[in-house]
Amino acid sequence: MDVATPVERDRAVDALRAFAILGVVLGHWLVTALVADGGTLRTASPLQHMPWLAPISWVFQPLAVFFLVGGHVATRGHASARSRGTAYRHWLAARLSRLFRPVAAVATLWTVAAVALLLAGAEFETVRALVKLALSPMWFLVVFAALTAATPLLARLNPLWPLAVVLHVDLLRFGLGGPSWLGWVNVAAGWLMPYTLGAAWTRGELDRRRAAWTLLVGGAAATAALVAWAGYPASMVGVPGAAVSNLNPPTLAAVTFGLAQCGLALLLRDRLRHAMRRPSAWAVVAFVNLSAMTIFLWHQTALMATTATGLLAGHLPGLHTRPDDLTWVAARLAWLPVFVLALAVCWTAFRHHEQGGHRRAARPGPRGSRSRSRVVRVQRAPGGERSPGARRV
Template sequence: MHGLRELAEGTPPERERYIDLLRALAIVIVVLGHWTVIVVTGGAGGLDGFSALEVLPWGRPITWLLQVMPVFFLVGGFANAASLTSRTRGRGDAGDWLLDRSARLVPPTTVLLMTLAAAALIARLAGVEPVEVGRAVWLASIPLWFLLVYLVVVFLTPLMHRLHRRFGLVVPLVLVGLVAAGDVVRLVSDASAPQWGNYLFAWLAVHQIGFAWQDGTLPVRPTAAVPLLVGGSAVAVLLTVAGPYPVSMVDVPGTSFRNLSPPTLALLALATAQLGLVLLLRDAGNRWLRGFGPWMAVIAVNSVILTVLLWHMSAFVLVACAGYAFGLFPLPEPPGRTGAWLLWKLPWLVLLLLVLGTLVAVVGRVERRGAASSRSPWAPRALGRPGPRALATCIGYAACVLGLLGVAVTGPAEHGTLGLPAAGLAAFLFGAAVLRAARGVRGRRRNGDPAVT
């Protein structure tokens, strides 16, 4: 608490506090949305579940309020542009910036993966069915889909920021065009290749808008916000109600065309409307954050924001398993069978918050310590030179991305003794080790260690 107070008191007056508020709100909404929409069922075959949106069609329009990942990539673009600009102005380079970013993203993810692997091993030794273990680990690892894409976006930030400085808002317009092309191919054929491109193009487009906000290229006046809000909403309605896109802005199992996996033009239209809304509320938000209490709360959430995202589905799995196996808490009844489901969800959410809070208290220190605790005490001398260190950074990011991809694309099935694909886990851990070694070398160079100069 003392450290948070010092951070709050030492906040520079020019800091855009509203960005931090938006990041915190986006992740909180994502967590509550996942917890609410997933329905857990029990039976002779063990725990199972499904999405409430499958049986509650009236809930699909509500996803327009709950789908806030565009906001997260928007504020990510703002924050990444601000920190990268500050680093390069201070005679730093993009490679060192990427290493610093990896210190915040990779170690907390490593802790999650190692914990899931250990938990799966213990469960298997205790006699739990391999399929059930695989299903639980898969559910707990769902947030890795987000981190996978975000790692790629962060790695491309130095390049995309240079393109932004040269071409401005033309860059996101081109990316939107690529998303539109991918959508057309998906609508007229069964080709799957364009789907992968849209994962990157759509989120890069939103991330670029964050660059424009940060350097003033994007007007933030209400006169600009209102057309974005109204126009984006109108296009989203046309594309979903009159057009071929589904209404739900989150994935509904069993549907052949989705707005999130991968992102579509309809989701980008919603992102435009959200941009207008957040710009419209910017002045009010900044006024509210002048208060010491609200600002300190925002700092507290942001200090463990990745931990909250990564572990919220692990909390869900723990509560579901405890409620079913030990009868400690009744599972919410499936919607469509009883109107009590919504009422059961309230105490269910409270219990999930308590469990997640406990998990964050235990593992959140890894994220809070950041780069200070994520440097390897050993590293090859060659990494002390800029060229090899840059190559190691690229290799480390690539291995982490490939590892997460190997974990994320697997379904709820048996994946070996550790509950995770062995190749994916090994690739990620290799990448994490390479990045940690590169950070360690750079840290010793800063301290004047002649062994690595």
């Protein structure tokens, strides 16, 4: 895989995407609890009972980095497609097909599972909680797809514009008592900010370390000020029962925190490129990129499958109990390898929906020649670009 990767490929981009995907997965596994209460499963979070664990969410909520990479790759890919004379509709179809092909399998399985559970007499609230957890990652794909489709219009947009929109929306909502539905404007504007930062990266406007340091320090300082003096939650993920969520919809604090994350990601590019020279490290990153959507879409199902299976043995600590003390945290950490195993089963069963493609049969060379020409399947990474570790031979 290391040898087959084109020399010109920026491996730091793939490493950042892999870290973002794995960060989301680990974050969900660490802060999502399904508490067995009688015959009902309900969602809970250790952040609800132990708010001092909020810094965990600062590490495992890296969505801004994913949108940064997405904006960078899409802008670069669209420019390359235009230079080759590729029509916009063909470029967009190639990018979106990789995102949405795996969705059909998840939606179909959970539709069948929800109907079967209800017919078997399961509590409606239990089924609702399970389906909501399983399908919640899809909101991200809808937003990402919309921004991807608008890439030609966004390629030169200054990131300060979406930041200004988020600022004014929050001012109206929280400062002037405006309607709460205004917050949903930030679903587009909030994630547009790191996406347009990715476009600025493509244009070479963020190549200087000064720009990255400005994003990191300025974003961190603004976030600290908003949490300390403006009443924003310290947690960067949603907490059940909380009056305000920084993520649903995104708040100004989530967006400034994303600025800091993007600055840190840009500062780490050179170190990541150096680290990715190691074939073993690159193999892991390449594997995650090739399976990114499968991992992302099925990780909650792996969590719930483990939880449901564990009920056969009773209420197990860290799996069905209230997440209200450090004992639960220690038990949940011990369950992580089991979640990984369950996700591996899901990956084995459903990866072909993402890694579609057919190996073409070998064709003999000229008569009398021992040579054989072969074509190695060319897969596509989540953004639609040629995947790491795949080239024509």
